[in-house]
Amino acid sequence: MERILLQLSYNGADFQGFQIQNEGRTVQYELERILKRMHKDFIRIHPSSRTDKGVHALMQYVHFDTTLSLPTNKWQHAFNSALPDDIYINEVTKINADFHSRYDCVGKAYRYKVYKAPHRDVLKRGIETHITETLDTRKMNEAAQYFIGTHDFTSFCSAKTEIENKERTMYKFEVIETDTGYEFFVIGSGFLYNMVRIMVHFLMDVGRGKRQGSEIPAIIAASDRTKAGKTAPAEGLYLEKIYLSPEELTQDIPKGTTITLKPTRRQLTQQS
Template sequence: MGLVGQRWALGVEYDGSGFAGWQLQDGPRTVQGVLEGALAAIAGHPIRVSVAGRTDAGVHALCQVLHFDSSVVRPEIAWVRGSNRFLPREIAVRWAKPVPQDFHARFSATGRSYRYLILNRQERPALAAGRVTWVPQPLDHRAMQEASSLLLGTHDFSAFRASACQAKSPVRSLRRLDLERRDDLLIATVEANAFLHHMVRNLIGTLLFVGRGERPPGWVAEVLASCDRRLAGATAPADGLYFHSVSYPQIYRIPSCSGIFV
């Protein structure tokens, strides 16, 4: 193993509030940059990671999955606890697992899910500040759920795609978009084969128009059919968005994650 190298998969949790997103950048602090530094300290050589889904500035993750290659022999516990010693409190490695060389955190994935948390009360949050999106106006979550059902299926999601999106195709298969209310907290669970840049935040921003009574539920179907980003709602804040989980073929035996928040 030490000669040919081993591919490792890692499950990582992070609070994205203090980072300029996942991807490496010149200057700004990023999740990828901090993680690669910690892993390199354990490996004794530079590490470059590939991730299941890049997150924007301020977006969090419950179980982000990544992979990297290393020529050194280390037990699983070393990659977990050793890396966590070098990581700031906002990032934690949850598990590490050796995987075959054909495993790829991004390209082997068959689905991804996000959760979006909305605090729906008149008073602003204190303990949850930066981790939920605060909406003080009353929201009709049943109308939002009715609207969300019109978005399910395989469609051209150009109306919910950021102008900077680099995806070759705007077609995605939206498998789930559920909304659950727990007292003042509204939780949206969104699953798809893959997502466009800002797709989840643009979907939520559009559903908020419906929740506030500014548009009827059927309006979202018109927005979807238009393929026109200008007709959809504003991009919802990053604060409430969590990269929740990734699905892979069973052959890889990638661990699942549960979370205390979402």
């Protein structure tokens, strides 16, 4: 028995999200369908993160266990030749049996993309969020820093979130003005249901002058979803990076930041 780790990308526009649902296409279904055909048996995959309907991933990990003995390049080819054109396997690694794509994940980076134009652009449909107005980048950046650190993010996640511990650590949050609009880039220990989209919507309201960054501490303290405003649309959101080791994470966050770790698990071992 071998444990295989896939690193993949997908375009979320035509998926009902990562996880299998009663209806509609999901990334999990597409992957498990191929594994079932190869094994003549059901094989469960385990992702690092369950992205929502419409959310994209530039880097996602899943692992599974197999009785097949194939070199990594054959695995990659088997998937990519059978997958639809909105999923792509970037890398295949053989990993130790005690590695787990979710439990060994120590952090994630998300990017949210907004384009500013008088009219919506049909070619950006499903892959960026449209706004018509100019936002104040400096104010948004200042406001974003209030999220840094360890907080209970009850106010900034969907009221439907079932997970009990809503404490997460934000390591880095920056708002970037691009040629065509704005990008919101955040690295954290983990994110609750809709959390990035609610934080981004709040920051855009700051950029429009409707809210103040200095309100954030009180909103966090209130532990009340209704205080934080709406949720930005899914189409602008990209899971950009998943950190499977503290070393990788350390490289991408400000020097001297303390990393919040779950009970340490064995490091990822590459055997090719």
